[in-house]
Amino acid sequence: MKKLKLEDTCLTIEQAKELKELGVDFSNATMAFIDFYDENKHEYELVRNMSIGAYDIIPTLTNTEMLEMLPTETCFCKTDKGVEVWSRWLEYDGSEQCEPLLRDALFEMIKWLKTSELPMS
Numbered sequence: 001m002k003k004l005k006l007e008d009t010c011l012t013i014e015q016a017k018e019l020k021e022l023g024v025d026f027s028n029a030t031m032a033f034i035d036f037y038d039e040n041k042h043e044y045e046l047v048r049n050m051s052i053g054a055y056d057i058i059p060t061l062t063n064t065e066m067l068e069m070l071p072t073e074t075c076f077c078k079t080d081k082g083v084e085v086w087s088r089w090l091e092y093d094g095s096e097q098c099e100p101l102l103r104d105a106l107f108e109m110i111k112w113l114k115t116s117e118l119p120m121s
Helices: 013-021 063-069 102-115
Strands: 031-035 044-048 056-060 075-079 082-086
Touching (some): 013 056, 013 102
16 A cells, blocks of 8 residues: 655645645645755755745645635535535535545645635635
8 A cells, every 4th residue: 555645745836836826825834845955956845834034935735724724615616517516525526537635636626716716714
């Protein structure tokens, strides 16, 4: 059985940047990618979020933080696919293929809520 790595329980750098652009709040994020760069290369490492002025920091969200952002009520939204349903307990209408990692499914849910302009907790 494959074991999850810490990186599998947080948004990727690309996912974090995309949600940040959509206006998702990262101010209370507990984890971040930090670039401990030297002159020749940039290499990001996932660490507990901290303020380090000299490094490039990209806050990320954990699965738990993303679950806490989901609405507590069921949401209905009309789309070009018909009516889509989302609830706090991940009861989705099945129109999208299930992602292999919870992180990826949560990313898609939060992105969908923001782009559909639905309320988040």
